[in-house]
Amino acid sequence: MNETLDLPLYREALLFLAMAGGVAPLFFRLRVSPVFGYLLGGVALGPYGLGALGAKAPWLGVVAISNVETIDRIAAFGVVALLFTMGLELSFERIRRMRRLVFGLGFAQVVVTTLALTAAAYALGLAPTSALVVAAALSVSSTAIVIPVLIEGKRLAAPVGRASFAVLLFQDLAVAPLLVMVSAFSGGGGRSLGLQLVETLVPAAAALAALIGFGRLALRPFFHFVAETRSAEFFMAACLLVVLGDALLAAASHLSMALGAFVAGLLLAETEYRREIEVTIEPFKGLLLGLYFVSVGAGINPALILASPGLILGIAAGLIVAKGLVLFGLARAFRLPARVSAEMALLLGPGGEFGFVMIGAGLAGGLIDRALSTTLVTAVAISMLAIPALARVGALIDPLTRARSDGPPEETPPGADAPRVIIVGYGRVGALIGDMLDAHAIPFIAVDSDPRLVASAREAGKPVYYGDASRADYLRRCGLETARAVVVTMDSPHANETVVETTRRLRPDVTLVARARDAEHARKLYDLGVSDAVPETIEASLQLAEATLVDLGVPMGYVIASIHEKRDEYRRILAAAGAPERPRSTRRPRRV
DSSP: OOOOOOHHHHHHHHHHHHIIIIIHHHHHHTTSOHHHHHHHHHHHHSTTTGGGGTTTOGGGGGGSOOOHHHHHHHHHHHHHHHHHHHHHHOOHHHHHHTHIIIIIIIHHHHHHHHHHHHHHHHHTTOOHHHHHHHHHHHHOOOHHHHHHHHHHTTOTTSHHHHHHHHHHHHHHHTHHHHHHHHHHHTTOTTOOHHHHHHHHHHHHHHHHHHHHHHHHHHHHHHHHHHHTTTOHHHHHHHHHHHHHHHHHHHHHTTSOHHHHHHHHHHHHTTSTTHHHHHHHHHHHHHHHHHHHHHHHHHTOOHHHHHHSHHHHHHHHHHHHHHHHHHHHHHHHHTTOOHHHHHHHHHHHSSOOHHHHHHHHHHHHTTSSOHHHHHHHHHHHHHHHHTHHHHHHHHHHHOTTTTTOOSSSOSOOOTTSSSOOEEEEOOSHHHHHHHHHHHHTTOOEEEEESOHHHHHHHHHTTOOEEESOTTSHHHHHHTTGGGOSEEEEOOSOHHHHHHHHHHHHHHOTTSEEEEEESSHHHHHHHHHHTOSEEEEHHHHHHHHHHHHHHHHTTOOHHHHHHHHHHHHHHHHHHHHHHSOTTSOOOSSOOOOO
């Protein structure tokens, strides 16, 4: 059946994929944040860029983004996916330890910034209610840009990252009451603000408690059930179901979608599936966030900026300075170091995506007019465009900020900077190695693709996680960059070879020990670059020989020495058979 192809229906998607596949990698190669590339791409291809020239040159309309509203609806899930992955990196216990920053510094930032900006807007001639709505809209910051910038700079786990995330988290909690405030000021049925807050926040709190309670009971069994299928497609579908389902349930309860996804991430962070889920969601998060940045850029009107450059740029700069000064003062009051306070002020000084929602609600309620709304949206977008540059300035304040810490971290999750041993395969062999490492107080994490085995090990209190260690991104999530050693103990020779090859490609210097089926398999593993390969057949023969000699009355010391000598001889023979030109560990081979 022949159908007419509706090209406009697919144009925005094709343009975005062109940017994701071409423009963003170009900025990455130039060592410029891809976020900046997406934002500029949105400006260039948006309705105020090439789209505005479409009337004069219709062919330009083919390469312009015209339907920004449709993109905005999809792009909103970029922030949802980002907050979900942030939840995976945290836990309820860690949030409890951060409560001083979340409910102290975060609360103070929203209240003090809103009051200060309200006074400024009132002084410039706005009515009190309009001034308060505008100030609330400008008081929030951009989670969608700040967090990726911190991750890209490897500073999310640093003090500035923790403090910034705490403030951003409280801002997200403040979404519901702020929107209720706008509704009340717009004449929401004549009811008082207090009554509307109670009617909104009580059901929201009940829904949040229900989400947490249901998630604790259902999420682990659900993912265990899906993982047993050994299907990557089913597991991906389960991940997307949880992310989008929790986000939409939260939205239906007058909470932000991002907050619902964050809670789901917190719940799954306590399970053995956290790393595999994170790896599965990562590509979707990256693409959706890229689309979000494009939509922000598409909302910037260069013509308006050129018509009133002093006004637009003045509002953007004034916002960054005013919020930055308030944030710096509050951070110092909460005893954060001056360098951390200054860097956080630069990151959170610009406006945020929720500001667009607040301004739109104020416009719909008649609290602000169209001209002011357009001016504010453009100024907020310009300030957000400056975040990557401000982050670089903040990093220059103290080059040691990235590695500095105010004390022990609240939690050291798998994949953090603490060096560990990674055990791939936690069957009988892997479990025995883990017990020996525990006996010598050497920290480790283990990975296995058998959900039943993982669940059993987790019940025993072992740091075992469900996942596929043959994937490079998963190994990085497990902390391969800082691992002390990697031990590969799976039953499948082919699976062992795949993990060995991936590990050695990512970390040529790490100590890499692998289980081999026989001598021929050991030669292949040495060829792939292992530090040590332990063939099961040879090792079993040596143990049998040791038991025989001892039973025959040969002195134990002499038997052990001769067995070790024979083991070293086999190792030299097998290692010599491997290709010497392949990358090897620089460390001396040692016995397992």
